[in-house]
Amino acid sequence: MSNDGFDRFKGSSDYVTSRPLRSAVNVSITLGRPLLIRGEPGTGKTLLAHSIAKGLKKKLIIWNIKSTTKAQEGLYVYDTVQRLNDSRFGDRDVSDIKQYIKLGKLGQAFAAPEQVVLLIDEVDKADIEFPNDLLNELDEMSFYIPETNETIKAIHRPIAVITSNAEKELPDAFLRRCIFHYIEFPDSKLMEEIVKVHFPDIKNNLLQEALRTFYSLRQIDQFRKKPSTSELIDWIRALIAGGLADEKISSEIPFIGTLLKKEPDYNYFAKTRSSRYGDTYDNRR
């Protein structure tokens, strides 16, 4: 484990990282432990895995978790019905159970001939017991298939990234095995970089105006859903396409629908804008 081995992940061209995040990713890669990422929606939790895969030039396997997902599905599925069906017509050799074992996403990641990046997206969506069911598999990076008497063991421990919106509390035993990082909402400096990644030749004036307006909107606590990074990106895209004068951005806030997604928020904004924003911006000028 050399020092340059440790600094492997440096972000990728289309994803801006903060130093603590890079450090957490590298710790997780070095120690071969899953990385648990939490943070506000729209802070790029899922994109991180894409970025790691891209930055390290590795294949990405995505396991999207839904409320009905079972841990077993991630490992393998034994297609009994297909086998039964085949036995009827004698198409295939039914004594070969192997061909009816289909590896799940986790299984694929373990069985891959080279190291892959495994994204387990929104782990908290699943049943409360779900993370516990995966404890051993993630720890040992191996599992046993009784039907074929086979053990699937990771040749190279995959780089596992797990994201969570903290809808449900995760069990302690699960947490103990993870490296944890909380993605803070980016400050305006980092946000500038992020925007520039998406719009390399954005005019500085437009960028500054947009960011200032965006952060002042975020300060309004009454909003049920504050605009996040992905909304800002959409908004700026609309602004560029709209081609409005820069100084109109803060005073009029065009295309507000891209930033505020909830009706009460929009109503609140419309109601208070005249008094609140009209005044402050006039004073500044």
Next chain:
Amino acid sequence: MFTDFFYTLRKRKVPVSVTEWMTLMEALNGNCITNLDEFYYLARAILVKSEAHYDHYDVAFQEYFKGIEGPADISEQILEWLKDPINRTTLTEAERALFDSMDLDELMRELEKRLKEQTEQHDGGDYWIGRGGTAPFGHSGSNPAGIRIGGQSGGRHAMQIAQERRFQNYRSDLTLDIRQIKMALRGLRELNRIGPEDELDLDKTIQATCKNAGDIELVWTRSRKNAVKLLLLMDVGGSMEPFAQLCSQLFSAAHSSSHFKDFQYFFFHNCIYENLYRDIERREAISTEHLLRTLERDYKVVLVGDASMAIQELTDRYGAIYYYQRNDTPGIIWLKRIAEHFTHSVWLNPDTQYSWNHPTIQMTGKLFPMFELTLDGLGQAVKKLVVKK
């Protein structure tokens, strides 16, 4: 290595386990850490598992590493500080205006000059860089254009971050586990086969196939789903104030448990009379009678309250604590109606069992099986609720 840091963390209520500590040791053995900065992030990533504990971690980090600082390196620190526009947001409006009035380069030059002149740590005074003075640089100074730089003069970057304590807002001391309550509530289930037939019944399929002389006959069945409907009635306000947090935990656990077929909740104050309320402020009323008429008998009822009140509140007509609330029917009758309507009901009392000799608690206890609102009590109550009658 750093074993005391482990205990400092635990003292500061960061739930660090030995497993995590060993992981950190493993990482440190890998020689991937060259300075305190990296150690700060590395240890945080490995040891702290919730943003709610980031602030505890910062405090512990400060406490432990306060004594072990690198050599004084103020100028770099200030340069970094000045470069980062986010720091300006920590200044007040007036400070920012003053700050803007001074040219940045001017400020830097001035700083470098003074740093050269100064050879020792400085406290007080209005010129030298140091603590408690009015010079524009330093810690706890009173010059409005001054910048607060770290706390200790020799503090390195990681210390500075720890001192900023940016995660203070994420701190939540109500970490007593909602998860544990949820796990207890999980016991509240009666699995019935409902919904579409989408599960393969293996046994029956084999049977049917055999009967069919080996020609495959698939038999599908409905999957098992929880049929439990839960009705939660909570006492709010007044004597329940000290237990508000505990009750809100129970509430959020029940509310976010997705395994109930239906979940209804209402609030009351001290005792139940002709109305129950949908909100804690008790604005939106719904008549208790209506509820008894519309809710089926198989709802599992959980009442939460301390059940201690003035005896007339429970037994007298017009006994309600609110003057304007003229209840024709005494509270005890309403409670009795609830107990009789529903087949399964329990009362959870946040007060300890030792204080249950109060007359009104005794009376309610006769109507509803009463349990303490603790994990144990909750477990017993859940068992009582699923018992077959």
